[in-house]
Amino acid sequence: MVMQLSPVSRRPYQHTGQGHDRRLRPRRGARARANLWRVEVTIGAVALVLVTIVLTTWPGATPVRPMPTGLTLIHSGLAIADPFETATPNRRLLDHYVFNGSAAPGVGFINATNRGLDVGVSAHSGWAGWFAVTLRAAGPDVVWHAVMSRPTTPVGSGVGEAVLAVQSASTQRNGSINYVVVAALSSRGKSTWQIGSAHGFVADAVTDRLWQEPLRADAPSSEPVTIRTDGHRSLTVWFGDRQVYSNHHLHMNDPAPFQAYLEVQGRDISYVSNFKDFWVTDAAPVTVRGAAPDSHLTLDTGHGVVHAITDSDGWAVLKVPVPELVGTGTLTVTDRSGVHHFRHLHYAGGDVVQITSP
Amino acid sequence: MTTGTVQSTEAGDLGLHIATRTVVGRCPAPLNAVEVAVVLETCGYTAKRAHALGSDNLSALAERVFALVPLYSSALSRQAMAPVAIRSRPPGPLDLARGLAYSSPWLVSLATLLISGVSFWSSNIAIPSIADAVTLATAVALLVTGPFIQAFGRRASFYIGLGDQGMVVRITRWTLEVGLVATVLSGLALYLVRNDVLGAGTPATARLGLAAAVTIAALQLGLAAFYVRRAFLSIGVIVGGGAAVLIWLVSRSGTYTDPTVLIVWQLRLVAVMAAVCWMASAWWLLRVDSSAPAALWRPSGSALLRAVAPYGLYGFAFFAIVVAPQLVSGGLLEARYTFNAPFAMTSGVAIVVLVPLLAQTVAATEHLLARQFPAWLSRYTVAQTEEFRKKVVRYWREQLLVLSGLAVVAGVAVIVAAPRLGVTFPILADLARHPGLLAACTVGYLFLGIGLFCSQLLFSLSAPMRPLAAAWAGLAALSAASIGAAGAGPTVSAVAGLVAGAGVYAAVAVMLAHRAFTRADLTYYRTL
Incomplete structure (x- = not known):
């Protein structure tokens, strides 16, 4: 064999020549x-x-709500809240809304000032609309609210419309544009408020008018509008504390969840809608925990006082009227030890608040 | 080798051992007899001298010398001396299927997009500000990581093969880790420019863009080691697992998916996938058996840079050809950027033609280097150069022909079939409205695939300057065509750039590859 014939008896290491390879x-x-x-x-x-x-932490759709000393917010029912009380750059609004509409580029505009959110269309011909739609969807068991206004001067020629719509978010998937709408319509020197239910696909929805005030020159230009709907059978609308429409036998086919559209429509004119105090919260009472059994609780909302008695577990359910489901009030707890006031409580429907110290 | 042979050539035995020591001195661990033959040839051994040593020709001599190599080689060298089977059958469907594995993350991503409407960082429900931020971030991630991935791919396999853990760590630090740092800095610069200088997008989407750039880059860099190790099953597990989580997330969101929630979880998922890839690479894929060898073997930083720079520069130019049209379509030449949905959709569909072309590229390249060249070199000597060259050129032409056939089939399939799929997959519903755009993008990506094929073959011959020249020529053509067509609008400008850039890249690459293959013997020696 070659191996046996090899003159090499031990391995040489060609690189070092030493007894091991480095x-x-x-x-x-x-x-x-x-x-x-x-x-x-x-x-x-x-x-x-x-x-x-x-x-990637996204800014919250609701402002931070500091609780009065002695109270802790266990669960928040507030889904969306924008008071629109301060001027805000559009690029900040776009973290929570999308601006869009049928208006040509440059015609539609949105400005958040300290007087509210202006949604407008500048001069154009024909119909043109523009809107801010919430990115977040909610529902069905929620309440939608905004103080919506149209320009105080009625429209002479053309048509102007301020719109608050609650639309099925399924538009994203199937293109259906089914929604309920509250609108302030202004034309020929007169104005009116309308409530409707609309159905359509991609564009040009057909609206069924469910309720309308008479056209008149002195119609209010601003209304605090509150809407509650399940998207199918039930729709209730309040203007301020006044319930103006309620029907539980409709056939709307608007599957939840919903998005809010803060919108303007104008025909042949420039027009601006204004929105303030916009919120969306659970259609549920405010629950307070941690009070002594049989304590008497009141919540002064500024519009009225809501009463409740705690049960044996120390729970109290404050049934705040729907149009006042979000606000700032004073919670008073009366028990054997005395009366305790919790002022400046920022409450919302569906909140669960814990009393940590009297 | 028999004793009889040795006895009959007793006189040549010493010569054999001298030849063996000569070979081992030049090449401590030759892989096979072919490599030995090459070294012998370079040392002046001829057929005549082989006869004198008792062998019929140089190849026979090389086989006898190769048998003696273990006597003169160190233990370390012997570890690497696994026998190499020399076969020369052409690449077949199995090779092509293996080549498809390279595109597996992309294919999984596409499948997820078709099924659920969302992919790892893209979706059909993104809002404009998110789409702008994420597409810009993707462009930054691709452009910055491209060079580092190319450099890593070229060098890491070398050090893994060498069993040098120290150099594996070093090359990973100087390519993948530096690549990630470079992406972080680039993403931060983009964030500052968009958020603080231009006030573009929203504050949250600006942060999102930074996160997207970092996570996408981290995932691409993290997958590099898997490609080097050909750990395609592991890639499938990680990417497929991520896709399953994504589909679950979307399916449980019901009739409405909040685009902000979706992108947040998409990016967090990509970050987790990237983290898994990096940890798997460090603890498993980039772990080599031996510890670090002596510093004798450690190249200087500048030498390393010189070695990988052409690959890095090529990577940058190639990814620029891929990415720049997207940016141009968004209005880059008008000093703005707005996500161009029609162009993104059509180019996103058209780029699918690269899948079969990439598979063919991998099959042809691996076959050429691992099997075809050794097989030829075992048959031909230096004296038979012309015949060898003819064989190589024929192989090159055949593979180019196969590639062209695949390109035609893939191109027709995409242009004709993809718009019809819009009925089944809502995400493709608008495709039928842009037939011209789809056709132009498809042609552009077919050119890109041809250029990539030639480039990879040239890389396999260790000839990086030619692909580098082709890619930069393509990039120059892309710039010129885009600027020239700027007046026709961003979409036309982008398409013109894509077709012209990829076309020039392909043409130059084909020309230079042809020249390299006509002198393949000279080129191949450089790889040894």
Whole structure:
């Protein structure tokens, strides 16, 4: 065999000529360094996930609600809230709304000022509309509210319309534009408020008018509008504290959840709708926990006082009227130890509030 | 080798051992007899000298020398001396299927998009501000990571093969980790420009864009080690798992998916996938058996940079050809960016033609380097160069022909069939409204696939300067065509750039590849 004939008795190491190959000798600390690198990568990977979570944290759709001392908000029922009391750049609004409409580029505009959210269309011919639609959807068991206004001067020629619509969010999936709508219509020097239910596909929905005030020159230009609907059979609308429409036998086919459209429509004129105190909250009472059994609780909403008695578990259910489901009030707890006031309580329907100290 | 042979060539035995020591001195661990033959040839061994040593020709001599190599080689070298089967059958359907595995993350992503309407960072329900932020972030991630991934791919496999853990760590730090840092800095610069200087987008989407750039880059860089190790099953598990989570997320959102919630969870999912990839790479894929060898083998940083720079520059130009049309379609030449949905949709569909072309590229490249060249070199000597060259050129032409056939089939399938799929998949519903755009984008990506095919073949011959020249020529053509067509609007400008850029890239790459293959013997020696 070649091996046996080989003159080589032991392996030479061509690179060193010594009795061992330096390439085989691990460098001191090499393994530790490699493991250190692996630990570095692991820490970096965890940091990547944490940084991503921080960077992708989306701003809340509701403002922070500081609770009075002694109260803790256990659960918030408030889904969306925008008082529109301060000037806000559009780029901040776009974190929560999408602006769109049939108006040509440059015709539709939206401005959030300290007088509310202006949604308008500038001069054009024919019909043109523009809207801010909430990115967040809610419902069906929620209440929608906004103080909506049209310009105080009635429209002479053309038509102007301020619109608050609650539309099925399924538009995103199937293109159906089914919604309930409250609108302030102005034309030929007169104005009116209308309630309707609309159905359509992609565009040009047909509206069934459910309720309308008579056209008149002195119709109010502003109304606090509150809407509650399940999208199928039931629709109730309040103007302020006044319930103006309620029907539980409709056939609307608007599947929940819903999005709110703060909208303007104008024909042949420039027109602006204005919205303030916009909120969406659970259609549920405010629950207070932690009071002594049989305590007497009141919530002064500024529009009236709501009463409740705590049960044996210390729970009290404050049935706030629907149009006042979001507000700031004073909670008073009367028990054997005395009377405790919690002022400036920012409450909302569906909230669960815990009394932590009397 | 028998004892009889050795006895009959007793006189040549010493010569054989001298030849073996000569070979091992030049090449400590030759992989096979072909490599030995090449070294012998470069050392002046001829057929005549092979006869004198008792062998019929140089190949026979090389086989005898190869048998003696273990005597003169170190233990380390012997570890790498696994026998290499030399076969020369042409790449078949199995090779093509294996090539498809390279596109598996992309294919999973496309399938997810068709099924659920969303993919890892794209969807059909994104709002404009999110779409702007994410597409810009994707462009940044692709452009910045492209060079580093190319450089890593080229060098890491070398050090893994060498069993040098220290250099594997080093090359990972200087390519993948530096690539991630570069992306973070680029993403941060983009964030500052958009958010603080231009006031574009919304504050939340600006942060989202930064997160998107970092996570997308991290995932692409994290998958690089999987490609180097050909761990396609693992890629499938990670990407498929991510897709399953995404589909579950969308399905439980009901009739309405909040686009902000969706993108947040998409990016967090991508971050988790990237983290898993990086950790799997560090603890498993990039782990080599031996510890670090002596510093003798450690190249300087500048030498390393020189070695990988052409690949990095190529990577940048290639991804720029892919990405730039997207940016141009958004109004880059008008100093703005707005997500162009029709162009994004049509180009996103058209780019699917790259899947079969990429598979053919992988099959042809791996076959050429691992099987075809060794098989030829075992048959031909230096004296038979012309015959060898003819064989190589014939192979090159055949593969180009196969690629062209695949390109025609894929192109026709996309242009004709994709718009009809709009009936089944809502995300493709608008495709039928843009037949011209779809056809133009398809042609552009077919050119890109041809250029990629030639480039990869040239890379396999260790000839990076030619693909580099082709890619940069393509990028220059893209810029010129886009600017030239700017007056016709962003979409036309983008399409013109894509077709012209990819076309020039393909043409130059084909020309340079042809030249390289006509002198394949010279080119191949550089790989050894």
